[in-house]
Amino acid sequence: MGFTIAEKIIKAHLVEGEMVKGTQIALKIDQTLTQDATGTMAYLQLEALGVDQVKTEKSVAYIDHNTLQSGFMNADDHKYIGSVAKKHGIYFSRPGNGICHQVHLERFGKPGKTLIGSDSHTPTGGGIGMFACGAGGFDVAVAMAGGAYHINMPKMVRINLTGSLKPWVSAKDIILKVLQMLTVKGGVGKVIEYGGEGVASLSVPERATITNMGAELGATTSIFPSDDATRAFLKAQGREEDWVELKADDDAVYDETYEINLDELVPMVACPHSPDNVKSVDEVGKIKVDQVCIGSCTNSSLSDMMKVAAILKGKKVHPDVSLAIAPGSKQVLTMLAKDGLLADMIDAGARILESACGPCIGMGQSPNSKGVSLRTFNRNFLGRSGTADGQIYLLSPEVAAYSAINGVLSNPTELGNMPEFEMPEEFLINDNMVEPPAAPEDADKVEVIKGPNIKPFPVADPLEETISAPAVLKVEDNITTDHIMPAGSKILPYRSNIPHLSQYCFEVCDPEFPARAKAAGKGIIVGGSNYGQGSSREHAALVPLYLGIKAVVTKSFARIHEANLINTGILPLTFVNEADYDKINQGDELELPNVKEAVAEGKQIVLVNKTNGAEIPVNCNLGGRNKEIILAGGLLNYLKKHML
Ligand code: MIC
Ligand code: SF4
Numbered sequence: 001m002g003f004t005i006a007e008k009i010i011k012a013h014l015v016e017g018e019m020v021k022g023t024q025i026a027l028k029i030d031q032t033l034t035q036d037a038t039g040t041m042a043y044l045q046l047e048a049l050g051v052d053q054v055k056t057e058k059s060v061a062y063i064d065h066n067t068l069q070s071g072f073m074n075a076d077d078h079k080y081i082g083s084v085a086k087k088h089g090i091y092f093s094r095p096g097n098g099i100c101h102q103v104h105l106e107r108f109g110k111p112g113k114t115l116i117g118s119d120s121h122t123p124t125g126g127g128i129g130m131f132a133c134g135a136g137g138f139d140v141a142v143a144m145a146g147g148a149y150h151i152n153m154p155k156m157v158r159i160n161l162t163g164s165l166k167p168w169v170s171a172k173d174i175i176l177k178v179l180q181m182l183t184v185k186g187g188v189g190k191v192i193e194y195g196g197e198g199v200a201s202l203s204v205p206e207r208a209t210i211t212n213m214g215a216e217l218g219a220t221t222s223i224f225p226s227d228d229a230t231r232a233f234l235k236a237q238g239r240e241e242d243w244v245e246l247k248a249d250d251d252a253v254y255d256e257t258y259e260i261n262l263d264e265l266v267p268m269v270a271c272p273h274s275p276d277n278v279k280s281v282d283e284v285g286k287i288k289v290d291q292v293c294i295g296s297c298t299n300s301s302l303s304d305m306m307k308v309a310a311i312l313k314g315k316k317v318h319p320d321v322s323l324a325i326a327p328g329s330k331q332v333l334t335m336l337a338k339d340g341l342l343a344d345m346i347d348a349g350a351r352i353l354e355s356a357c358g359p360c361i362g363m364g365q366s367p368n369s370k371g372v373s374l375r376t377f378n379r380n381f382l383g384r385s386g387t388a389d390g391q392i393y394l395l396s397p398e399v400a401a402y403s404a405i406n407g408v409l410s411n412p413t414e415l416g417n418m419p420e421f422e423m424p425e426e427f428l429i430n431d432n433m434v435e436p437p438a439a440p441e442d443a444d445k446v447e448v449i450k451g452p453n454i455k456p457f458p459v460a461d462p463l464e465e466t467i468s469a470p471a472v473l474k475v476e477d478n479i480t481t482d483h484i485m486p487a488g489s490k491i492l493p494y495r496s497n498i499p500h501l502s503q504y505c506f507e508v509c510d511p512e513f514p515a516r517a518k519a520a521g522k523g524i525i526v527g528g529s530n531y532g533q534g535s536s537r538e539h540a541a542l543v544p545l546y547l548g549i550k551a552v553v554t555k556s557f558a559r560i561h562e563a564n565l566i567n568t569g570i571l572p573l574t575f576v577n578e579a580d581y582d583k584i585n586q587g588d589e590l591e592l593p594n595v596k597e598a599v600a601e602g603k604q605i606v607l608v609n610k611t612n613g614a615e616i617p618v619n620c621n622l623g624g625r626n627k628e629i630i631l632a633g634g635l636l637n638y639l640k641k642h643m644l
């Protein structure tokens with residue numbers, strides 16, 4: 001029996017377990033990346049592990065999220081990350097150099113390698129044939145320290161692409177189509193692998209748009225073969241020697257297979273407030289638009305920007321629309337400037353933003369009240385734009401640019417023929433904004449700079465014999481980490497300050513939650529299915545821990561968030577019968593009698609609702625290592641016993 005692409009990479013990196021689907025495996029990690037909003041915590045954890053020099057082939061620390069410096073906090077975080085990176089053997093991509101995923105693809109990603117990053121869109125690297133996963137910062141710290149990355153062996157899904165895209169239809173429309181087919185839960189526990197003759201017509205940046213938004217499917221990762229297009233991209237980046245060929249065996253076995261005929265695709269749009277609420281642009285119709293934002297790790301490559309510039313050239317942004325464009329990296333921005341394309345954008349009336357996440361994470365450019373904002377980004381969760389009532393639509397750069405001129409949602413295929421947009425034979429290479437680390441022998445001379453905003457992170461106690469606590473919060477299905485721990489310009493600067501952040505926990509759902517949880521001293525959260533979908537931020541676990549949360553009981557969890565709860569020392573439980581969700585109301589007194597023994601011995605756990613007398617069986621799906629981590633009270637306590 002042959003192997004899929006992902007199975008080949010897993011096989012070459014397997015250090016524990018067997019490739020049996022659904023069972024725990026551990027992988028050797030070749031590369032890591034962090035960004036600043038999760039990086040401060042990851043490096044505090046790396047320091048706590050007491051490691052001198054990272055053990056990976058390449059680790060890079062990016063500054064791209066918290067670039068709005070209103071107050072000392074973000075600038076202090078940049079100094080901390082820059083200095084800690086220098087000391088421990090990590091490359092430092094300075095603010096201004098670009099969005100982590102875009103820069104990593106351009107300058108560091110290598111086909112066939114494993115990459116984990118403290119950001120859920122790390123699977124962008126799958127566009128260049130990497131096995132790339134988003135992870136909590138602590139898992140990234142452990143990988144930098146030489147430890148393996150533990151996941152469940154995923155199922156394999158194949159998406160066959162046939163035909164080729166029509167003019168002005170793009171990679172974004174492919175992934176929006178996939179989201180329409182599979183939904184935000186459709187990829188959980190799976191790798192999405194792309195194949196078929198349609199793949200050859202897609203460039204690496206186009207493939208990366210697709211693998212990037214595989215995060216919105218909840219997938220473990222997404223991956224493309226490494227072929228001639230991959231080689232051409234690496235060659236143009238001056239890195240042809242990094243190329244290796246990678247393809248699935250002809251007799252590889254997939255758990256599910258889907259077909260998408262690219263010829264039949266039309267421009268698509270994800271409507272508020274979920275990336276899988278997908279319709280065609282024509283179905284939604286010519287709704288009036290207030291704002292258009294182009295950029296983010298999904299759609300900020302040179303080829304995306306070339307198309308945008310071509311649509312805007314000689315035109316004027318509609319008077320009722322504010323258009324913001326953030327090219328994804330210094331390389332993209334410089335090339336746009338040199339080719340005169342930046343001038344075409346500025347002439348048309350675009351507001352050019354720095355190469356960073358910016359509006360994607362609510363760092364500025366919040367829309368007007370009830371404003372309709374078209375964005376080339378990957379998430380349109382309620383409140384993420386920084387306003388409670390913004391109507392955010394996700395779509396391609398082509399749809400965005402054409403709509404910005406027309407003032408209404410518009411279908412760019414109306415533009416007719418499309419000029420040839422060729423990838424340059426050589427990208428402009430200048431890595432002067434990437435600081436190399438100090439030589440290991442000079443590392444002790446590097447001083448790590450820690451400003452006053454950097455506070456210690458909370459550490460759990462070992463699991464109690466019996467947990468007695470009220471249901472301090474009950475929430476619905478598909479709760480995102482943006483609900484649990486919102487981002488945005490007011491809160492993000494405090495990512496290294498858990499006590500401060502805790503005031504905003506679940507603010508979107510229930511502003512009273514932090515005070516209630518604190519007053520209770522101990523609490524249990526009750527959730528629906530796919531709880532914790534979205535970002536990798538472990539703050540969505542660390543902050544609840546700080547607020548006294550001992551367990552979270554749900555219908556099901558999103559992968560990265562469940563791992564973060566375990567690493568933090570909060571017990572993740574799922575209902576055996578989903579209908580039992582209705583047997584708990586917010587405020588009920590709950591008990592998990594003898595839970596420690598039940599976890600340790602793998603016995604059935606029963607949750608007792610002392611308020612109404614219900615006895616509710618719950619599962620705790622903890623494999624060997626995860627069980628030990630929960631019993632020890634989180635990853636740090638576990639590692640103190642096993643690694644340090
Ligand atoms: C996001 O897109 O939600 C983020 C901000 O990049 C997060 C990371 C974070 O919360 O810092 C992610 O995707 O993991
Ligand atoms: Fe940044 Fe947005 Fe990408 Fe997250 S999704 S890494 S905030 S650009």
